[in-house]
Amino acid sequence: MTTGKPRPLISVDSHVVEPKDLWLKRLPQRFQHQAPQVQSTDKGDFFVVPNTGMSPKPVGTEGAMINTKINSVITKPTGYRFEDQRPGAYDPAARLEDQDSQGILAEVVYPGWLIVHSIPDFELKVACVRAYNDWLFEEFCSYNPDRLIGAVALPVGPGPIEPAIEEARRWAERGAKTFLLPQAVPGMAWGDDHWEPLWAVLEEIGLPVGFHQAAGQVAMFNDKTTPGVFWTTAVGNKISLGWVFMQLVYGAVPERHPNLRFILVEGGIGWIAFQLNTMDHLFTDHHRWTIPELAMKPSDYFNRNFWATFEDDRPGILTLPMLDEKRLMWAGDYPHTEGNFPYSQEQVAHDFQGIDESVISAITHDNAIDLFGLSVPRLVKA
Incomplete structure (x- = not known):
């Protein structure tokens, strides 16, 4: 850690590792034969969803392995047992201790097992998402709701839109601060008419809506022919948040829906200046025949309706002169291996070299307070 008092930070993208038996305990009886669960094998522990055709996923890849250096060598998992996870991944008391060690005052908490959005049976998906939300708020975030800000997952897919609307209303009434949608639903663009009733309700509710990379499936990057398919998919997931932005705009x-607020979560920010410049250029040259007709340049929609998050993006920071810093937010991505723990302070110092102090405070702290309505004092007066 750096010496002296740590910089106050708010992470707008952190995660949990769901308990082994979350769905076994909380799913209705009729879904028990398909309940997601952890199974132990001689090769490690895996999340499995029985009777669905979904491939098992190693538990250890969901996180809590510690970075050894900033932007350098990463300690690989020594085992794939659930018990190898850092306790703060699933224990809220341990999580707050880890927050304190990093100077983190609050975190927005997303699922660890994001592929819950990829469950093919729509009724099962709805039941699993509802069970996850209940556990997240009743057993995890309730420990300290001012510092553990749960993102309510909304069940969407090739099925009716009503379950997502019902879940949004249910948790808005219970004081939730933000929602989660997958980055993609195969075969369904976010600009499709199918989603219009959901956008209308979410605008009415008024809470920000995050699209998290790697949540759901992104067919355009599901490349089975390229060597290193995991890496091409991992990079493609991040890049595709720009695709989400294009679909919406x-x-x-x-x-x-001018009052909707969207968050592009864990895609970094280095792509934004280039994409906005390109989209504005095309708008200027071709807007007379674009369908649908847009009243503003794409960059204007971004600067009114969108926010983006990053955990390690020095190149993106260097594009700040071309961006509105009020649209950017820092994240620790705890407990994932690509996150900053236990070097959050050092990573921020590295990424923000030469940047004005008020801008650093906005991106790492104040913008999150303003967007989510957190009970934390701002560092800079609005």
């Missing part, structure tokens, strides 16, 4: 969603 070119689908005229923020045009029709």
